[in-house]
Amino acid sequence: MLIRVINPNTTASMTELIGRSARAVAHPGTVVEAVNPQCGPVSIESHYDEALAVPGLLAEIRRGEQDGVSAYVVACFGDPGLDAARELARGPVIGIAEAGMHAAAFLGRGFSVVTTLERTTGRAWDLARAYGFGERCLGVYSCDIPVLALETDPQARAVVTEQCRRALERDGSDAVVLGCAGMADLCAVIEDALGSPIVDGVAAATVFAESLVRLGLATGKHSEFARPPAKPYTGVLSAWGL
Amino acid sequence: MLIRVINPNTTASMTELIGRSARAVAHPGTVVEAVNPQCGPVSIESHYDEALAVPGLLAEIRRGEQDGVSAYVVACFGDPGLDAARELARGPVIGIAEAGMHAAAFLGRGFSVVTTLERTTGRAWDLARAYGFGERCLGVYSCDIPVLALETDPQARAVVTEQCRRALERDGSDAVVLGCAGMADLCAVIEDALGSPIVDGVAAATVFAESLVRLGLATGKHSEFARPPAKPYTGVLSAWGL
Amino acid sequence: MLIRVINPNTTASMTELIGRSARAVAHPGTVVEAVNPQCGPVSIESHYDEALAVPGLLAEIRRGEQDGVSAYVVACFGDPGLDAARELARGPVIGIAEAGMHAAAFLGRGFSVVTTLERTTGRAWDLARAYGFGERCLGVYSCDIPVLALETDPQARAVVTEQCRRALERDGSDAVVLGCAGMADLCAVIEDALGSPIVDGVAAATVFAESLVRLGLATGKHSEFARPPAKPYTGVLSAWGL
Amino acid sequence: MLIRVINPNTTASMTELIGRSARAVAHPGTVVEAVNPQCGPVSIESHYDEALAVPGLLAEIRRGEQDGVSAYVVACFGDPGLDAARELARGPVIGIAEAGMHAAAFLGRGFSVVTTLERTTGRAWDLARAYGFGERCLGVYSCDIPVLALETDPQARAVVTEQCRRALERDGSDAVVLGCAGMADLCAVIEDALGSPIVDGVAAATVFAESLVRLGLATGKHSEFARPPAKPYTGVLSAWGL
Amino acid sequence: MLIRVINPNTTASMTELIGRSARAVAHPGTVVEAVNPQCGPVSIESHYDEALAVPGLLAEIRRGEQDGVSAYVVACFGDPGLDAARELARGPVIGIAEAGMHAAAFLGRGFSVVTTLERTTGRAWDLARAYGFGERCLGVYSCDIPVLALETDPQARAVVTEQCRRALERDGSDAVVLGCAGMADLCAVIEDALGSPIVDGVAAATVFAESLVRLGLATGKHSEFARPPAKPYTGVLSAWGL
Amino acid sequence: MLIRVINPNTTASMTELIGRSARAVAHPGTVVEAVNPQCGPVSIESHYDEALAVPGLLAEIRRGEQDGVSAYVVACFGDPGLDAARELARGPVIGIAEAGMHAAAFLGRGFSVVTTLERTTGRAWDLARAYGFGERCLGVYSCDIPVLALETDPQARAVVTEQCRRALERDGSDAVVLGCAGMADLCAVIEDALGSPIVDGVAAATVFAESLVRLGLATGKHSEFARPPAKPYTGVLSAWGL
Structure with a gap:
C-alpha cells in the first residue's frame, strides 16, 4: 500500500x-x-x-x-x-481538515479548532459545515502565528497550547483539532499538557x-x-x- | 491492540x-x-x-x-x-452505523442506506442527522427481510442487491451503506455486481x-x-x- | 381517564x-x-x-x-x-422534557433550560434539537446539584432560582424550562420571584x-x-x- | 376559565x-x-x-x-x-396550525398536512419551519376546494379523506393535520376511515x-x-x- | 421606470x-x-x-x-x-430588510444588524432566517432609540455609530445593515467613521x-x-x- | 463606472x-x-x-x-x-450563480436551476446552500448538453426549454435560474414560451x-x-x- x-x-x-x-x-x-x-x-x-x-x-x-x-x-x-x-x-x-474533524467526531459531542491566522477561521467554519459538523464544531480559534513561523517562533508551542486550553474551557469541548499541517508535531505535547484529546489532521x-x-x-x-x-x-x- | x-x-x-x-x-x-x-x-x-x-x-x-x-x-x-x-x-x-456513514462520507457527495425492516428506517435517519450526515444521506431503503432471515432466506442476497441498485439510481448516490450487521458478508458481492462502493459498517x-x-x-x-x-x-x- | x-x-x-x-x-x-x-x-x-x-x-x-x-x-x-x-x-x-419544551414554545420566541449537573446538558440539547426546538432553546444551564440533593440541600431553591435569573438575562428568553422532575415543586416559587414563565415538565x-x-x-x-x-x-x- | x-x-x-x-x-x-x-x-x-x-x-x-x-x-x-x-x-x-402541529409531533415521527387550495401550501410550510417542525412535516397536500365550499360541496368529505390517505401512504406519516378550521367536523370520520390519527387544529x-x-x-x-x-x-x- | x-x-x-x-x-x-x-x-x-x-x-x-x-x-x-x-x-x-441583507451577503462572509428597540430584534432574526441568511447574520443589536426619535435625538448618530462599531468587533462582521428606514441618512457618515461597509436598506x-x-x-x-x-x-x- | x-x-x-x-x-x-x-x-x-x-x-x-x-x-x-x-x-x-439565485429569491418562494451536465448539479447544490438558498432551491436539472454545444447544437434551445418546463411543474417553482453563462441568450425566448420568470445569471x-x-x-x-x-x-x- x-x-x-x-x-x-x-x-x-x-x-x-x-x-x-x-x-x-x-x-x-x-x-x-x-x-x-x-x-x-x-x-x-x-x-x-x-x-x-x-x-x-x-x-x-x-x-x-x-x-x-x-x-x-x-x-x-x-x-x-x-x-x-x-x-x-x-x-x-x-x-x-476533513480527517481531523471526522476523528474528533468519534471522541465525544463537540470539538474546537485551533488554527494559525484569524483570516483562515472562516474557511474552517465552511469546511465544518460542508462535512456535516456545523453543530459539533463549537468554536474556531486563531493564534496569530503565520504558518511558516510555527517552525521558527520559540513562542509557538506555548501560544497554540494556550489557545487549545481556552477552547476546551470556553466551548466545553471534548477534543481540539489542530488547524494547520504545520502543527503536527505539537499534538502529543499539547495532549500531555491538557489531558484532553488533541487531533492532528495529518x-x-x-x-x-x-x-x-x-x-x-x-x-x-x-x-x-x-x-x-x-x-x-x-x-x-x-x-x-x- | x-x-x-x-x-x-x-x-x-x-x-x-x-x-x-x-x-x-x-x-x-x-x-x-x-x-x-x-x-x-x-x-x-x-x-x-x-x-x-x-x-x-x-x-x-x-x-x-x-x-x-x-x-x-x-x-x-x-x-x-x-x-x-x-x-x-x-x-x-x-x-x-456511525462508522459506515463516516466511511461513505469520504467517498463522494451522498450515500444511501439499505436496511432490513421498514420500521427501522426512522432510526437510520435519526442517526444520520445526529452524526451530521442529514444532507449526505440521500435515502434509506428497506428490504422487508427480518434480521435473522438474512442468514437463511435464499432470496436475501438478491433482494438486498436489488435495493442497493434502486438506491444508487434514485438517489444518484456515490455509495451505499448496508444497514445491518447481518449484511456484512454481502458487501463484496454487491460491490462486484453494481460497481459502486458498498460499505459494511462492521x-x-x-x-x-x-x-x-x-x-x-x-x-x-x-x-x-x-x-x-x-x-x-x-x-x-x-x-x-x- | x-x-x-x-x-x-x-x-x-x-x-x-x-x-x-x-x-x-x-x-x-x-x-x-x-x-x-x-x-x-x-x-x-x-x-x-x-x-x-x-x-x-x-x-x-x-x-x-x-x-x-x-x-x-x-x-x-x-x-x-x-x-x-x-x-x-x-x-x-x-x-x-418534550412537554416542557412544547409548553415553552407557546409562550414566546425562546426559552432556556436549567438542569442539575453539567454532564446532563448535552442530553438536553440533543432533545431540544430532536423535538425541533434547536433554535428556540437559547441556552442550557446547570446548577451543580445532584438530583437527590434537590430534596435535601437547603441551598437548592436559591441556586436554581439564581440560574433561572441568569438564563433569562443572558439569553433574553421568554421562559425557563426546569430540567429535572425533582424541581417540580420549585416552579411556582421561582415564577413568583422572577416574574417570567417557569415551566415544570411534569x-x-x-x-x-x-x-x-x-x-x-x-x-x-x-x-x-x-x-x-x-x-x-x-x-x-x-x-x-x- | x-x-x-x-x-x-x-x-x-x-x-x-x-x-x-x-x-x-x-x-x-x-x-x-x-x-x-x-x-x-x-x-x-x-x-x-x-x-x-x-x-x-x-x-x-x-x-x-x-x-x-x-x-x-x-x-x-x-x-x-x-x-x-x-x-x-x-x-x-x-x-x-401551531396546535395541530404540536399535537401531531407527540404522535410519532412525522406528519402530513392536508389543506384547501394549492396557493396556501407555502404558508403551511413556513409555519411548520417557524414552529420547529420543518423535518417532522413530511408533506403538504391541497384539495382544490375553496374554504367556504367545505360546508357545501357534497364531494368535500371524500376528497379530503382521499388526500389524507395519499399523504399517509406517500409520506409514511404517523398522523395527518387538517389544514383548515373548516375541516374540523371531518376529523372523526376520516380517522375512522383511515385508522391513523387525524388532528383538528381547532x-x-x-x-x-x-x-x-x-x-x-x-x-x-x-x-x-x-x-x-x-x-x-x-x-x-x-x-x-x- | x-x-x-x-x-x-x-x-x-x-x-x-x-x-x-x-x-x-x-x-x-x-x-x-x-x-x-x-x-x-x-x-x-x-x-x-x-x-x-x-x-x-x-x-x-x-x-x-x-x-x-x-x-x-x-x-x-x-x-x-x-x-x-x-x-x-x-x-x-x-x-x-430583504434588500439590505441581500446586499450585505455580497460583501463578505457575515453581517450584523443594528436596529432601534430591543423588542424588534426578534423580527430581524425571523427575517434573516426566512431569507436564508440565518448563518450570515452574526448578531442583531438595538440602540434603545424609538423610531421617531432618530430624527430629533441629538445623540442618535453617536449611539447608532457606537453600536455599529460594537457589532463589527464582537461579530467579526464584514458589514453592518442598518435596521430602520429612519437611519437611511446615517449610512454614509457611519461608513466614514468605521471604514467598513454600512448598508442602508432603502x-x-x-x-x-x-x-x-x-x-x-x-x-x-x-x-x-x-x-x-x-x-x-x-x-x-x-x-x-x- | x-x-x-x-x-x-x-x-x-x-x-x-x-x-x-x-x-x-x-x-x-x-x-x-x-x-x-x-x-x-x-x-x-x-x-x-x-x-x-x-x-x-x-x-x-x-x-x-x-x-x-x-x-x-x-x-x-x-x-x-x-x-x-x-x-x-x-x-x-x-x-x-450567486446573482441568479439572489434575483430568483426576490421573485417568490422557490426556484429551480437548469444546467448543462449532470455532473455539475452537485456544485449547484453546494452553492445554493452556501448562499443561504438551500430551502428556496427546489430542484437542479441537467440537460445533458456540454457547455460548448449550447452554441452549436440545434436542439439546445428546445432541450433547455423543456427542462425548464419540467422544473416549474415538478417543483412548483416561481422561477428558473439558468445554470450556465452559455445559456444567456436563451433567457428571453424561454420566458416567452413558459410565462414564468427565467433568470440569466450574467x-x-x-x-x-x-x-x-x-x-x-x-x-x-x-x-x-x-x-x-x-x-x-x-x-x-x-x-x-x-
Whole structure:
C-alpha cells in the first residue's frame, strides 16, 4: 500500500515534518511518501494562496496516478482542491481538515479548532459545515502565528497550547483539532499538557486513508466524481488537458 | 491492540459472522474478538429491542474494561447504547452505523442506506442527522427481510442487491451503506455486481477503531463522557451500580 | 381517564413529589397515578443511568397496558425510552422534557433550560434539537446539584432560582424550562420571584397527556411505532419477549 | 376559565362550526365562546386575505381583554396575527396550525398536512419551519376546494379523506393535520376511515389553551411580547392606538 | 421606470427622508416616488404596529397598480405585508430588510444588524432566517432609540455609530445593515467613521428594484403569488375586496 | 463606472455572448467589458476544470485592479475563485450563480436551476446552500448538453426549454435560474414560451454589480477578505506573488 501525502505548499521543511507525522502512525507495510508541488505559494494563508496551490496539487495527483498510488492525503487544513483531486484519482483522497474533524467526531459531542491566522477561521467554519459538523464544531480559534513561523517562533508551542486550553474551557469541548499541517508535531505535547484529546489532521488522514484502502473503498466514479472530460487547455496550462 | 466487537443481540451465529468480517480487515497484529451479551433479544428490530439490548451490551463493556480492551465496536446498525458505552470505556467506542456513514462520507457527495425492516428506517435517519450526515444521506431503503432471515432466506442476497441498485439510481448516490450487521458478508458481492462502493459498517468500524487507537485518541473524559457517578441500583439491576 | 406518571428512577420520595405535581394540575375526573420501576438506578445522572432505567420503565408500561392506562408520562428530563414506550403503549406517551419544551414554545420566541449537573446538558440539547426546538432553546444551564440533593440541600431553591435569573438575562428568553422532575415543586416559587414563565415538565406533560386523550389521539401505529415483533429474550431479560 | 376562539374570517356559519368543535373537547367548567370580527374577508385564501383579517382579529383580542378572557385560539390555519395577538393579550394565545402541529409531533415521527387550495401550501410550510417542525412535516397536500365550499360541496368529505390517505401512504406519516378550521367536523370520520390519527387544529388549540391556563402559564412579557408602546394611529385606524 | 417607495407608517417627515435616500442612488431616468398610507401607526415598533400598517400599505399597492408603477419598495425594516403585496402587484416588490441583507451577503462572509428597540430584534432574526441568511447574520443589536426619535435625538448618530462599531468587533462582521428606514441618512457618515461597509436598506431596495425591472423580472404569478381570489370584505374593510 | 465581466474559460465566442448579455441590461453610462483569461480550459465541466480556471481568472482580476475596474462579474455558474477574487479586488465581485439565485429569491418562494451536465448539479447544490438558498432551491436539472454545444447544437434551445418546463411543474417553482453563462441568450425566448420568470445569471450579476457600485459598497476588507499577505510563489506561478 502506497499512501502519498501531498503538502500543497512548496516549503520542503514543512513537507518533511508532515511526512514524519504521517509515517509515525502508519501501519507496518504501508509506504508513506510526502511530496510537494513544483509550483505554488510557500505557505497557504488566504483564499488566494489556496486557489493557486491547487494546480500544483493536481499535478501531483496526476503524477501519483502514474506511480500507482493507493490513496492520497491533502495536507493543508483548507482541504484545497479536494473535489478536483477526487475526480482525478482512482483511489481515495482525504483532506486533513476533513480527517481531523471526522476523528474528533468519534471522541465525544463537540470539538474546537485551533488554527494559525484569524483570516483562515472562516474557511474552517465552511469546511465544518460542508462535512456535516456545523453543530459539533463549537468554536474556531486563531493564534496569530503565520504558518511558516510555527517552525521558527520559540513562542509557538506555548501560544497554540494556550489557545487549545481556552477552547476546551470556553466551548466545553471534548477534543481540539489542530488547524494547520504545520502543527503536527505539537499534538502529543499539547495532549500531555491538557489531558484532553488533541487531533492532528495529518496523522488522522493517514490512518483513515489506510483504512479505506484496507476496506477496498474508493471514491464513487459513476457521476459527479467520474474522471473529468478530456479537453484543450490553453496558455501556461496547456499541458493540463486530460 | 485488542478490539472487541460486540454484537448486541444474543444470536451466536451472527456474532461469528460479525467476527469474520471484522477480522478480514484488521491489520496484522490486531486481535479482534467478537462477543455477545448473556442477556437480551435474539435480534434487534424495534426501539423496544434496542433499548433492551443495552444492559447486556454495557455488561460486555464493563467486562472489557477488566480485560484491557483497547477499543470497542457496537455491531448493530441502531448504534444502541453508544453514549453510555463511551462513558464506561477508557478507549474509543464506535458504532457501525456511525462508522459506515463516516466511511461513505469520504467517498463522494451522498450515500444511501439499505436496511432490513421498514420500521427501522426512522432510526437510520435519526442517526444520520445526529452524526451530521442529514444532507449526505440521500435515502434509506428497506428490504422487508427480518434480521435473522438474512442468514437463511435464499432470496436475501438478491433482494438486498436489488435495493442497493434502486438506491444508487434514485438517489444518484456515490455509495451505499448496508444497514445491518447481518449484511456484512454481502458487501463484496454487491460491490462486484453494481460497481459502486458498498460499505459494511462492521468492517468500517473495525478499521476506524484501530485507527483511533493508533492515533492515541479516545473519548474526551472531562465532561459529558466522564465515568458515570457511582450509585445504588435496585432489583435485578442491583449488580449494575459502579 | 387514567394517567400513569412513571418516575424512571427508583427513589420513592421523588415519585411522591412527582405525583403531587401532576395531580395539582390534572382536571377533576382524571385519575393520576405516580409509580416507579422495581429495578434501576436511584437517580439518573448519566447516559449510563438513563440506559439502565429503561428496562424498568418498559416493565411499567407493560403493566400499565394490562391496567387499562389511558396515557403515560415519562418523568425524567432525559425522556429515556420514549420511542420504545410508544411502541408498547396503545395510548399516548409524553416525556417531560418534550412537554416542557412544547409548553415553552407557546409562550414566546425562546426559552432556556436549567438542569442539575453539567454532564446532563448535552442530553438536553440533543432533545431540544430532536423535538425541533434547536433554535428556540437559547441556552442550557446547570446548577451543580445532584438530583437527590434537590430534596435535601437547603441551598437548592436559591441556586436554581439564581440560574433561572441568569438564563433569562443572558439569553433574553421568554421562559425557563426546569430540567429535572425533582424541581417540580420549585416552579411556582421561582415564577413568583422572577416574574417570567417557569415551566415544570411534569405538570406540562400531565395536562398534555390529558389533552391528547381528550382529543382521542394516540401514537400512530401503522409503521415505526407499531407493537414490536414478538421474539425470544435470553438471560435475566428472558421474561421480556412479547 | 373562559376560552375565546376567534375565527378570523367573517362567515358566521363557520364560526359556529368552530365553536362546536372547540366545545366538544373542552373540559367541564371551561366556557368556550366562538366569535368572529366585525370587519374582514369572508374567507382566508391568500396572504392578502390573511393580512386583512388581522385588524379585525386584533380588535377581538382587545375586546377580550376587557371581558377577562383567560386564553385565545386563533382559528385559521395560517395563524394570522399570532405575534401581535400575543403582545396584546395577558393570557396565552394559540394558533390552530401551531396546535395541530404540536399535537401531531407527540404522535410519532412525522406528519402530513392536508389543506384547501394549492396557493396556501407555502404558508403551511413556513409555519411548520417557524414552529420547529420543518423535518417532522413530511408533506403538504391541497384539495382544490375553496374554504367556504367545505360546508357545501357534497364531494368535500371524500376528497379530503382521499388526500389524507395519499399523504399517509406517500409520506409514511404517523398522523395527518387538517389544514383548515373548516375541516374540523371531518376529523372523526376520516380517522375512522383511515385508522391513523387525524388532528383538528381547532380542537387541539382549545385543549392546549386550557392546559396552559391550568399550568398558570402565559406569554412572557419582559421583552418582545410586552404590551406594544402606545402611539397615535391615523385614518380609519385612528381608534386602534393603545 | 417608476419606482414607488412606500413608507408603511404615516409620518410624512420620515417619508421625505426615505424619498431622498432612494432618489440619491436611483439611476438617471428612473422616477422615484415616496409615499405613505392614509391610515396606520405613526411609527412601527411592535408586531402590533406592523400588522396594522399592512392595510394602508396594501391600499398603496392597489393605487400603484392603477398608476402603472414598475416596482415597489416596502420601506420598514420588518418588511410588513411583503407576501400580500407580491400577490397584488404585477411588478417586483422588495422589502428593505430583504434588500439590505441581500446586499450585505455580497460583501463578505457575515453581517450584523443594528436596529432601534430591543423588542424588534426578534423580527430581524425571523427575517434573516426566512431569507436564508440565518448563518450570515452574526448578531442583531438595538440602540434603545424609538423610531421617531432618530430624527430629533441629538445623540442618535453617536449611539447608532457606537453600536455599529460594537457589532463589527464582537461579530467579526464584514458589514453592518442598518435596521430602520429612519437611519437611511446615517449610512454614509457611519461608513466614514468605521471604514467598513454600512448598508442602508432603502437605498439597496431601490437599486435592486431598478435592477429587476431592468432584467424584465417580476414575481412569479402561476401559484402562491397569483392575484388573490376576489371575494366580499365586510365592515370598514368592505372596500378592500378585489 | 467600469464593470468587467470575466468569462473564466478561454473560448472567445462565449466571451462575446456573455458581453452582449451583460451590455443589454447595463444602464447607460456604465462601461461593460467582457474578457477571458489567457490560460485555462476551453470550457468548465468538472471540479477539475473549475480549479484550473481560477489562476487565469485571478490574473484578470489583478489586471483589472491596474485598470481601475469598478466591479467584476465571474461568469461561470460554478462561481469559481470567488473568495480569492474578493480578497484581490477593491471593488465588489459577484458570481453569476450567486446573482441568479439572489434575483430568483426576490421573485417568490422557490426556484429551480437548469444546467448543462449532470455532473455539475452537485456544485449547484453546494452553492445554493452556501448562499443561504438551500430551502428556496427546489430542484437542479441537467440537460445533458456540454457547455460548448449550447452554441452549436440545434436542439439546445428546445432541450433547455423543456427542462425548464419540467422544473416549474415538478417543483412548483416561481422561477428558473439558468445554470450556465452559455445559456444567456436563451433567457428571453424561454420566458416567452413558459410565462414564468427565467433568470440569466450574467445579466443579474451585471445589474447587481452596478447596484453595489451605485450604493458605494464593496467587500469588507478588515478581516477574511483583506488583501492576501505578500509572499514568494515558485515554479510557473512565480509571477503570482503579491
